[in-house]
Amino acid sequence: MKEVEVIKEVEVAGETIYVEVPSPTTSDSVVSNEKYSEISESPFMATKSMSVSTFSVDVDTASYSNMRRYLMDGKLPPVDAIRTEELVNYFRYDYDDPTEDSPISISTEVSECPWLNEHLCLMVGLKTKSIDFSQSPANNLVFLLDVSGSMNNELKLPLVKKSLKMLIDELREEDRISIVVYAGAAGLVLDGASGNDKEEIINAIDNLQAGGSTAGGAGIELAYLTAEKLFIEDGNNRVILATDGDFNVGPKSVSELEDMIAEKRTTGVYLSVLGFGTGNTRDDVMETLADKGNGNYSYIDSLLEAKKVLVEEMGSTLITVAEDVKLQLEFNPNMIKGYRLIGYENRLLSYDDFDNDFVDAGDIGYGHQVTAFYELITASSDETMSEVETSEDIDVNDLKYHIITEQNENDLFTLDIRYKDPTAHSSEELTYSMIFDEITDTPSQDYLFASSVIEFSMLLRDSVHRGHSSFDSVTERASANLGEDSGEYRSQFVDLVEIAKSLYSND
Numbered sequence: 001m002k003e004v005e006v007i008k009e010v011e012v013a014g015e016t017i018y019v020e021v022p023s024p025t026t027s028d029s030v031v032s033n034e035k036y037s038e039i040s041e042s043p044f045m046a047t048k049s050m051s052v053s054t055f056s057v058d059v060d061t062a063s064y065s066n067m068r069r070y071l072m073d074g075k076l077p078p079v080d081a082i083r084t085e086e087l088v089n090y091f092r093y094d095y096d097d098p099t100e101d102s103p104i105s106i107s108t109e110v111s112e113c114p115w116l117n118e119h120l121c122l123m124v125g126l127k128t129k130s131i132d133f134s135q136s137p138a139n140n141l142v143f144l145l146d147v148s149g150s151m152n153n154e155l156k157l158p159l160v161k162k163s164l165k166m167l168i169d170e171l172r173e174e175d176r177i178s179i180v181v182y183a184g185a186a187g188l189v190l191d192g193a194s195g196n197d198k199e200e201i202i203n204a205i206d207n208l209q210a211g212g213s214t215a216g217g218a219g220i221e222l223a224y225l226t227a228e229k230l231f232i233e234d235g236n237n238r239v240i241l242a243t244d245g246d247f248n249v250g251p252k253s254v255s256e257l258e259d260m261i262a263e264k265r266t267t268g269v270y271l272s273v274l275g276f277g278t279g280n281t282r283d284d285v286m287e288t289l290a291d292k293g294n295g296n297y298s299y300i301d302s303l304l305e306a307k308k309v310l311v312e313e314m315g316s317t318l319i320t321v322a323e324d325v326k327l328q329l330e331f332n333p334n335m336i337k338g339y340r341l342i343g344y345e346n347r348l349l350s351y352d353d354f355d356n357d358f359v360d361a362g363d364i365g366y367g368h369q370v371t372a373f374y375e376l377i378t379a380s381s382d383e384t385m386s387e388v389e390t391s392e393d394i395d396v397n398d399l400k401y402h403i404i405t406e407q408n409e410n411d412l413f414t415l416d417i418r419y420k421d422p423t424a425h426s427s428e429e430l431t432y433s434m435i436f437d438e439i440t441d442t443p444s445q446d447y448l449f450a451s452s453v454i455e456f457s458m459l460l461r462d463s464v465h466r467g468h469s470s471f472d473s474v475t476e477r478a479s480a481n482l483g484e485d486s487g488e489y490r491s492q493f494v495d496l497v498e499i500a501k502s503l504y505s506n507d
Contacts, residue, residue: 061298106432326359
């Protein structure tokens with residue numbers, strides 16, 4: 001049992017809930033062993049000096065559920081634990097479905113910036129086609145489970161076991177399931193069982209116990225060997241690592257492990273990561289490994305989150321429909337004076353990376369959505385823009401807006417998207433433009449809700465760009481734009497905002 005110094009009363013949705021605040025000793029021990037990669041927010045860029053923004057998609061959502069875990073424990077999350085794009089991408093939006101000739105649809109919306117009325121915000125949404133999991137390709141899934149001593153906690157290995165059982169219920173005869181465990185040594189617990197052999201799989205899961213030191217590197221090697229042995233042509237071949245991230249990599253360095261995972265993805269075996277527990281969280285390592293393995297990274301803090309990731313979003317979690325997805329926006333200096341990409345700080349690419357098919361980028365699964373926001377300063381603004389130096393060497397003749405014509409003078413921007421079919425080696429490209437007249441003063445519920453999530457993120461990060469942001473404005477806007485709210489995820493977000501507000505007021 002953790003010591004509790006105080007229990008705070010928090011008003012949420014008209015009701016009083018009680019949030020336990022750990023004692024300073026317990027709290028400090030939890031935070032000190034958790035590591036996050038440093039995030040430096042992107043600055044505003046003057047379109048006259050750099051009119052092009054390029055980045056890779058990101059479909060991870062771990063930051064949101066990790067943030068929720070902190071708040072529900074009565075603690076404010078570390079600044080670098082907040083990755084804005086992952087908070088926004090946690091939620092579903094009403095984007096158009098793709099057409100038959102493209103796996104990806106594009107939706108855009110521009111309206112007033114809620115936290116700084118003088119600015120605009122651009123919302124870009126991508127959506128892939130959905131698939132009934134029963135009609136999906138056969139799955140060769142190798143679960144790589146951390147059963148070291150650090151996993152001996154109710155929110156770690158016991159939650160891993162319960163989570164896997166939820167996924168097992170959805171599997172079919174043609175699916176193959178293996179389980180590799182690692183602690184003091186790595187071992188193969190289940191070797192390619194059919195998805196129909198549910199009793200055998202569940203018995204293997206039930207017999208798992210935590211104990212011993214950690215040998216993560218050896219476990220990953222055995223997991224890949226198992227996946228390669230059972231490889232399914234034209235199937236989904238994936239290693240799924242479940243860990244608190246507190247593992248050593250054996251004889252390999254972390255960079256060598258990353259290189260091995262990156263090499264394995266070229267063989268068609270991908271890696272996804274499920275993070276569990278508190279106290280030893282190596283968020284920095286888990287996010288990087290999933291990125292190198294062409295997979296996604298989710299943080300499981302409850303059975304409800306396990307259901308969301310492994311059941312409700314099974315197709316997008318397990319099956320890739322578009323690889324190396326990159327976005328490049330060119331803003332029209334005639335209309336836009338400056339811009340900043342909100343979030344995606346560790347997904348930025350250079351101008352030349354966009355056309356380079358050898359540069360890795362994020363992947364998107366069936367039914368996935370990707371949302372990105374830009375904050376914009378219009379050309380008519382009196383605001384002074386400081387030109388930020390850039391090492392990018394771009395031939396202006398390659399830019400669409402280096403010459404303003406009657407055909408493009410009213411454009412706000414042009415968006416190019418590159419992606420690969422999972423079976424192809426070269427990319428396909430989509431192009432989309434938006435004109436000034438499409439700016440709306442009646443933004444959608446999705447725009448208003450998503451912008452409230454961004455505003456909340458800026459408050460948690462104490463962003464220099466937060467403008468007039470406040471917890472009250474976040475609550476008001478989010479509460480008024482819940483939409484259908486399947487799963488009540490948006491309603492839960494409002495509750496979390498109220499908890500954060502209370503913690504800040506008592507800080």
